[in-house]
Amino acid sequence: MLVQLYIPIILSIVLSDLYLYYRIFRRKRSKGKMPWIRLAAVVIPSAVMIAYTGWLFLQRSFAPGNVGVLNVYLFLLAMIVLPKLVFVLCSVTGHIASRIVRKLSMKATAHPARNYGKLIGFLLVALIWYVALYGTTAGFNSVSVRHVAFESADLPASFDGYRIVHFTDAHVGTYSTDRQYVLKEFIDSINAQKADAIMFTGDLQNREPQEIYPFLDMLSSLKAKDGVFSVLGNHDYANYIKADAATKVANEREIVRLERQMGWKLLINEHLTIHRGADSIVVAGMANDGDGVRFPRLGDIERSLNGVSEKAWLLMLQHDPSCWRRTILPKSNAKLTLCGHTHAMQFALFGWSPASWVYDEWGGMFYEGDRAINVSTGMGGFIPFRFGVPGEIVVVELKKMK
Numbered sequence: 457m458l459v460q461l462y463i464p465i466i467l468s469i470v471l472s473d474l475y476l477y478y479r480i481f482r483r484k485r486s487k488g489k490m491p492w493i494r495l496a497a498v499v500i501p502s503a504v505m506i507a508y509t510g511w512l513f514l515q516r517s518f519a520p521g522n523v524g525v526l527n528v529y530l531f532l533l534a535m536i537v538l539p540k541l542v543f544v545l546c547s548v549t550g551h552i553a554s555r556i557v558r559k560l561s562m563k564a565t566a567h568p569a570r571n572y573g574k575l576i577g578f579l580l581v582a583l584i585w586y587v588a589l590y591g592t593t594a595g596f597n598s599v600s601v602r603h604v605a606f607e608s609a610d611l612p613a614s615f616d617g618y619r620i621v622h623f624t625d626a627h628v629g630t631y632s633t634d635r636q637y638v639l640k641e642f643i644d645s646i647n648a649q650k651a652d653a654i655m656f657t658g659d660l661q662n663r664e665p666q667e668i669y670p671f672l673d674m675l676s677s678l679k680a681k682d683g684v685f686s687v688l689g690n691h692d693y694a695n696y697i698k699a700d701a702a703t704k705v706a707n708e709r710e711i712v713r714l715e716r717q718m719g720w721k722l723l724i725n726e727h728l729t730i731h732r733g734a735d736s737i738v739v740a741g742m743a744n745d746g747d748g749v750r751f752p753r754l755g756d757i758e759r760s761l762n763g764v765s766e767k768a769w770l771l772m773l774q775h776d777p778s779c780w781r782r783t784i785l786p787k788s789n790a791k792l793t794l795c796g797h798t799h800a801m802q803f804a805l806f807g808w809s810p811a812s813w814v815y816d817e818w819g820g821m822f823y824e825g826d827r828a829i830n831v832s833t834g835m836g837g838f839i840p841f842r843f844g845v846p847g848e849i850v851v852v853e854l855k856k857m858k
Contacts, residue, residue, distance in 0.1 A: 462513045465537065469502050469509075472540040479547065501536050508532070523629065523662060527840060534588040539581040546577030591803075591843035596836075598846040599641045601649075604821050606828055608791050609857040610769055612735035616856040621649050621680070623849045624657040624775070624796025625689065625834030628675075629667030635840070636671075642835050642849065643674055649851050653682040653730065656720070657796040658689025658744065658775030662838050663696045665710040676718040682730050684720045687741040688712075689775035689797060690751040691838070723773060725756040727764055737769045740790070745779040746797075755779060757787050777817045780829045793829040794852070800833040804844035819845075 476498055508529055550573015623646060631639045646654060660675075661667045668675070678684050692711050694704030715722045723741025730737050745755030755774065764770065772790035774780070776797045784790050798818040800809040811818035819833040835847040 462509060465509050465533070466506060468541045469505055469537055472537075472544045473498060473502050475544045475548070476540070479551075498540075501532075502540075505532060505537055523838075524632070530839060530841075531588065531592060535585060539584050542580050542584060543574075543577035546573040546580060547571065549573045550576065587843050588841075591841040595842040595844075595846070596840045597635070597638050598842070599638065599645055600846040600848045601645060602832075602848050602850045603853070604830060604850060605853045605855050606792050606821070606830075607855045607857040608769070608826065610791065610826075611854055611856040612732070612737065612769055613856060614732035614735035615737055615769070615854055618653075618732075618737075618854040619649065619651045620794075620852040620854070621646050621651040621654045621849055622657065622794045622830060622832055622852055623654070623835055624794075624832045625659040625799060625836060626656070627659055627662050627691065627834075627836040627838055628671045629662035629664075630836050630838060630840050631671070636674075638847075639671065639836075640674060642847065643677060646849055647677070647679055649849075651680045651851070653739075654678055654680040654684040655739070655773055655794055656684065656686040657773055657794050657832070658687050659691040659796065659834070660686075660689070660715070661691055661711060663691070664707055665714055668711070668714050672714070672718065678718075678720075684718075685728070685739050685741065685773060686715055686720045686722050687773045687775055688722070688724065688744055690744050690746055693744065693752055693754075695752065723760075725754075725759040727760055729768075737771060738764050739771050739773065740764070740788075741773040742779070744775045745783060746776045747778065751776060755783065757783055761788060777815055777829060777831045780817060781824075784829075785824060785827065791827055792852075792854075793827075795829060795831045796834050798831060798833065799837055800845040802837050802839070802842045802845055809845065 512526070512529060550571040553573065554571045623642070626639070626642075628639060688711070692708075694707045697704065697707070699707075712722060712724070721728060723739070725741075725743050727738050727740035730739060740760045742755035742757060742760050744752050746753055760772075761770075766789060770788065770790045772784055772788065772793040774784065774793060774795050777793075777795040780793050780795065784793055795817075798811045798815050800819045801811040803809060809818060815831075816822075817829050817831050819831050821828055821830045830850060830852060832850050833845050833848055835849070
């Protein structure tokens with residue numbers, strides 16, 4: 457996970473410390489007031505982070521076997537390395553700006569203009585610390601319920617008012633012993649909706665199906681009139697472990713076995729029909745269909761819809777929302793598609809998320825004519841952090857357009 461960022465992280469640590477030494481500590485030393493304790497407080501944490509970064513780099517895998525080790529590292533990165541880098545960038549910018557102001561000023565003095573970049577830097581450091589502390593505690597532990605309605609003129613009359621609970625990206629391996637209560641709160645919230653159907657759109661695990669074992673009873677307790685439907689997400693494949701081919705195949709088979717053992721109706725490029733009297737709707741589920749580079753592209757829409765009438769009212773389950781415009785819209789008549797995957801990058805400010813740089817549909821309900829996709833920002837995450845994007849479940853009510 458950190459292999460590609462190894463050099464930028466090391467450079468950030470080293471260059472930030474060099475700047476602080478030459479611009480702040482060295483000046484004070486020349487006055488006989490070298491603050492050795494303050495210098496050590498800067499250098500020692502940096503030395504620890506360099507060693508920590510080097511050790512993670514040597515793992516040469518997506519993440520170490522103990523995910524907690526990675527989580528501690530990322531927290532320290534947010535509390536030590538990032539704040540120093542931001543402060544230094546602000547200080548450098550402020551220093552350059554003050555020199556320009558002094559040269560342009562008609563009343564040049566022997567003293568340079570004040571460097572307001574340092575003040576801005578201190579404020580941003582405080583903000584970063586707040587985001588990191590809140591996001592790893594209350595932000596990640598919050599549970600929200602979003603209600604949406606989808607109207608369709610073609611919806612069979614018997615399904616008017618049909619309630620679906622859509623949840624996604626559980627990443628149960630992140631819920632350590634002291635956080636299991638959060639997952640339990642999600643499960644209780646889902647069951648409390650008294651849904652006609654529950655639909656899960658992938659990423660049940662982080663890396664391996666063994667993470668699911670402690671939560672089997674909890675996940676098996678999910679109940680709805682027509683059951684729990686599910687598909688696999690990119691994390692549900694064996695792409696995130698360093699193992700031989702046989703182990704990877706065994707892991708992928710195991711998560712399939714576990715979901716079906718829990719009573720979930722796992723759809724891997726296949727479909728099922730839900731009946732209400734003489735009416736019916738079809739629920740199709742595609743294998744993960746990502747970009748084919750970072751995320752597996754295994755979806756087969758023709759196989760998923762084999763035997764489905766063009767007149768059938770179709771609901772599609774897919775983990776990756778990029779598949780909607782690429783495949784689902786042009787190659788199916790799916791009225792509503794449910795996806796996850798984006799997490800809204802687990803960060804948002806005033807309704808904006810950096811996920812919008814990557815995905816056209818990253819969180820919420822989006823329409824294309826009389827068809828729509830609901831992208832849930834998910835429950836959890838591989839990294840236990842959320843700011844401005846609380847973990848969510850979505851209650852989707854189908855309505856027949858009058």
